[in-house]
Amino acid sequence: MKRLFPIFGLLTAVLLSFALYEALVAAPTEQTMGNVQRIFYYHVPSAWTAFLLFFINFICSIQYLVRSNPVADKVTNWTVIAIAIAACIAAFVIRPLPEGIEPSSVATTGLMIAGLYFLIKKYFSRERADALAVVSAEVGVVFCTVVLVTGPLWARPVWGIWWTWDVRLTSTLVLWLIYISYLMLRRFSTSGQTPVLAAALAVFGALDVPLVYFSIWIFRTQHPQPVIGGGGSIDPRMLHVLLINWLAFLCFAGLVCWSRYRLEILQRELEETQALEALLEPRSPR
Amino acid sequence: MSTASAVPSGVTGATLAKDLRLEWRSKDAINSMLFFSLLVVVVFSFSFDPNAEESRQIAGGLVWVAFLFAAVVALNQTWARELRNQVLDAYRVSPAPANSLFLAKALGNFIFVAVLEILMTPLFIMFYKLRALGPAWQLLPVAVLGTWALVVNGTFFAAVSLRTRSREIMLPLLLFPISIPALLAMVNATTAILTGELSAKFWIVLLSTYDVVFTIACLLLFELVLNAE
Numbered sequence: 001m002k003r004l005f006p007i008f009g010l011l012t013a014v015l016l017s018f019a020l021y022e023a024l025v026a027a028p029t030e031q032t033m034g035n036v037q038r039i040f041y042y043h044v045p046s047a048w049t050a051f052l053l054f055f056i057n058f059i060c061s062i063q064y065l066v067r068s069n070p071v072a073d074k075v076t077n078w079t080v081i082a083i084a085i086a087a088c089i090a091a092f093v094i095r096p097l098p099e100g101i102e103p104s105s106v107a108t109t110g111l112m113i114a115g116l117y118f119l120i121k122k123y124f125s126r127e128r129a130d131a132l133a134v135v136s137a138e139v140g141v142v143f144c145t146v147v148l149v150t151g152p153l154w155a156r157p158v159w160g161i162w163w164t165w166d167v168r169l170t171s172t173l174v175l176w177l178i179y180i181s182y183l184m185l186r187r188f189s190t191s192g193q194t195p196v197l198a199a200a201l202a203v204f205g206a207l208d209v210p211l212v213y214f215s216i217w218i219f220r221t222q223h224p225q226p227v228i229g230g231g232g233s234i235d236p237r238m239l240h241v242l243l244i245n246w247l248a249f250l251c252f253a254g255l256v257c258w259s260r261y262r263l264e265i266l267q268r269e270l271e272e273t274q275a276l277e278a279l280l281e282p283r284s285p286r
Numbered sequence: 287m288s289t290a291s292a293v294p295s296g297v298t299g300a301t302l303a304k305d306l307r308l309e310w311r312s313k314d315a316i317n318s319m320l321f322f323s324l325l326v327v328v329v330f331s332f333s334f335d336p337n338a339e340e341s342r343q344i345a346g347g348l349v350w351v352a353f354l355f356a357a358v359v360a361l362n363q364t365w366a367r368e369l370r371n372q373v374l375d376a377y378r379v380s381p382a383p384a385n386s387l388f389l390a391k392a393l394g395n396f397i398f399v400a401v402l403e404i405l406m407t408p409l410f411i412m413f414y415k416l417r418a419l420g421p422a423w424q425l426l427p428v429a430v431l432g433t434w435a436l437v438v439n440g441t442f443f444a445a446v447s448l449r450t451r452s453r454e455i456m457l458p459l460l461l462f463p464i465s466i467p468a469l470l471a472m473v474n475a476t477t478a479i480l481t482g483e484l485s486a487k488f489w490i491v492l493l494s495t496y497d498v499v500f501t502i503a504c505l506l507l508f509e510l511v512l513n514a515e
Contacts, residue, residue, distance in 0.1 A: 065510065177463040188456055191449035193514030200446065200507045204439070204464055207499055211467040215492055219470060 005258065012251040019241075019248035027241040039154045045246040046146040047172070049253045053140030054179065059117050060124070060133035061202035064195055067126045084114035130195040131264045133202065135257050137182055143253065144176045171213045178205040297382040301390035308367070309398065315363055319356040319402045326352040327406075327413055341414040346476030349410055350469060353403060354436060358458055360398045361440040364391050365448045377512075384509040392441040392504075399433050419482030428475045428486065431493040435468035436461075438497070442504045445511050468496045 023041035030037035066072040087110020091103040124132055151169065152162040163169065182205065186198050309315060330348055334340060368374040377387060410416060418425065440461055447456035475489035 065507070174463060174466050177466075181459050181463050184459055185446070185450065185456070188450040188452065190451055191514055193449070196510050196514040197446050197449060200511055201443075201460065203507065204442075204500070204503060207503055208464050208467065211492070211496055211499070215467045215470050218488060218492075219474065 008251070008258070009255055012248070012255050015244075015248040015251055019245045022241045022244055028235060028237055030238075033158055036154060036157050039150050041242055041245045043147060043150040043154060044242060045249040046143045046150070048246055049249050050140045050143035050147060052250075053136040053143065053253065053257075054175065056116070056120070057133050057136040057140060057179075057202055058206040059120055060129040060136065061199035061206075063117075063121060063124075063129045064126060064133065064199045065203065067129075080114050080117045084110045086110065087113075127268075128265070130199070131261060131268065133195075133199065134186065134264060135260045137179055137186075137202075138260065139253055139257050141176065141179050141183060142256075143249075144172065144179070147172060148176060165216075167213065167217045170216045171209065174212045175205075175209060178208065297386035298390040298393070301387060302394055305390065305394040306397065309394075315360040315398055316401060319359050319398070320405060322359060323352045323356045323402065323406050324409070326355065327409060331413060337415070341416055342419070342480045343477065345410065345414055345416055345480060346473045348414075349476065350432065350472045352406070353399065353433075354462075354465070354469065356402060357395070357399045357433075357436050357440060358461070360395050361437070361444045361461075362454050362457055364395060364441055364444050366453070369448070384512045385505050387512070388441065388445075388504065388508045392438050395437045395441055396433060399437055400429075403429060403433065416480065418480050420479040420486065422479065424479050424486050424490070425476065427490055428472060428479070428493070431490065431497055432468065432472035432475075435472070435493060435497050435500070436465060438501050438504055439464055439468075442508060442511070445508070449514065468493060471496065 019041075023038055027038065027041065029035060062076065066076045088107045090110075091107040094106075120129060120132070151172075155164070156162050182198060182201050185201055186194060189197060191197060326348075330352075334344060365374065368377070440457070443460040443464070444457055447453045447460060450456045471489040471493040475486040475493065478484040478486040478489065
């Protein structure tokens, strides 16, 4: 595995530079917004990557909590399987689906949730799942920050305002706030059981996000804003560039997570060894 | 994950009675909460012109922000009080179910904040010349559900922040982001009732959902948090 790291790094570098070329040169210029629109190729992939990382953090936190108890573990396994099956059935049963949602995407999402859950369960022990949770939260916050910075940069020339309390903007901001408080809890905790406390907070945060989205959605539809994106179609060439950029960003996020994960594991091993040495060492004045 | 039942037992009653007696004798929390929200009332009255029209628009947010900040005072001392003489450790080794303790603490905090609200509401009405144009009785469910929303998560996160450095600051940092949907619902419901322009029904439903979801989450996870040392 370790030998793959430089190869993966090289691949990511090549992909990122290709994506940069595609976004700045190859992609067609948008008709009304002009070159400002090109920030979209960084904004959207960062958002998707951040949400994916936060979701990984949620899965790891759940696993850390339930795996200490065999019954809860089994219940969670079956719940995840039930979600996947329900998504597959819902794709065929629910008609009509909300606009812009394909039946296949509903089924795929359900299956991917289950797939991700069981992959993490298979390849990460309970302790390592916690390390992955830290890593994904940290890298996720970085990508989320990129989203929150590039958003206003684009909004100022296009909308004429830096910020609006629109549903997506506000829920992303709240998500960012929740994960900042997660990282602060990790940092300030004096307990030996920090992972339990942090995992509990992560579960609370994940429960909170749909409520935030829903409440702000209603809040803002009662008072409509002039500027809400959504709907509309995208030029296939633009979509192509967007997806290449997303792939590059995913590889980059994976690379950063990988090295940070190795660092975290090494740090924990070091701490354990030091604690062990302190126990074994005969009492002698230093 | 908790296997203990969520059903209140004699432990809940005993702990609740003890907390109420302690508070009745010392009046630490209620006095500081009252004074704090009184200060908020006075200070905010300088930041805008408290005539009847403008108050109606702003009062919803003002009232709940005052109560939220004041509630943190009570929440912070919930568990800190049990650290003296290792009461919490004794509780951990006792066979009493963890959720009984949690329910007792949450109910205790609910009573403190409810008393605060009962005492402060006349002052708010007086100072800001408030009069509801909508159905005023709906303020009662909003107050009950809203207070429980603040208190149930507050009690849980107070237990979490107990194991951190500078725990008094940590509690609001953990509690406020999670409370955003509840706060939004409370503020909007209150404003809707005061101005009488919109219906508050949706917000009350949202607040009930929030309460149910997070009460269940707290009861499921509290035992783990209590035993995390």
